[in-house]
Amino acid sequence: MFSKSTEYALRATIYIAQKSSEEHKVGLAEISAAIDSPPSFTAKILQALRKDNKIIRSVPGPNGGFYITEKAKNLPVHAILKVMGEDDVLNKCVLGLDKCSEAKPCPMHSEYKFIKAQLLELFDRKTILDLENDIKTGEVFIKNSRKK
Amino acid sequence: MFSKSTEYALRATIYIAQKSSEEHKVGLAEISAAIDSPPSFTAKILQALRKDNKIIRSVPGPNGGFYITEKAKNLPVHAILKVMGEDDVLNKCVLGLDKCSEAKPCPMHSEYKFIKAQLLELFDRKTILDLENDIKTGEVFIKNSRKK
DNA sequence: TCAAAAAAAGATATGGGACTCCTTAATGGG
């Protein structure tokens, strides 16, 4: 559904939300270990998220790292998708028409549109804080089991 | 959602269903013009669909081309996805875990699973014939408007 | 003020999807 970059962005953001605060930041090494992502590549993605100035923040130097404000935790998943340039992924036509629209629908559209609406609603409603809480309260994961 | 190849495969199959029969086959040039896809690339995709021996058939030579049997028209969209190797696209985890499962769910899973189920159901229920009929009866398209 | 720590930035692979082109094989009509 999403690119690797976006998947890492989502997982990293959730982890940062879980483990950091303005007083206690988390470093790149810890993050990429926790979400099982390539460290250098994750660095690039975190840079992108940070430059956006809305989602995460960072500070270099000793005891530096990444963190997220309580306010930013209320942003919906959609905000991350937007920064990652996948805002329109869900407006893509199933059959590959230029765009999925009521005006020029493909043969799948009349049935797909309801599912699409649910996806849009979900990514718009679910906040970073929600995802963080899910981890606290339920048996959910943001990392794969150790492979080999 | 799907790769370009798969999108072309779906559109091409629909067009072939619409315009061909065992007696009247349609050629590559006509197909790629009708669905607005690169001819040479489309040829590769049609080869793949043909080799599967389930979806479409073809005959070379004068008056040759591609066609689909009435029986094959009853195959679900899912069958095309399978041939194109995108069978598991819908079992991908939103956050990029190895697989989307109840056993090891990500924080999006509890809500996403219902949407996923609808997608799976749709691709399993909707047949090639259904899509063909949609074109006949409704205002739907399998090609973009001419661009410059 | 200096050194260590950590992120930022930049430069450089790599693999695969998307697409092209050329040659080969099969078919049917005359």
Add this chain to the structure above:
DNA sequence: CCCATTAAGGAGTCCCATATCTTTTTTTGA
């Protein structure tokens, strides 16, 4: 039987997402 027609097959190009490595900049704390 030959030739035009059309699909099949194979080799190769291009670009971008993914990923790595190195160097620079910023910050902290001793």
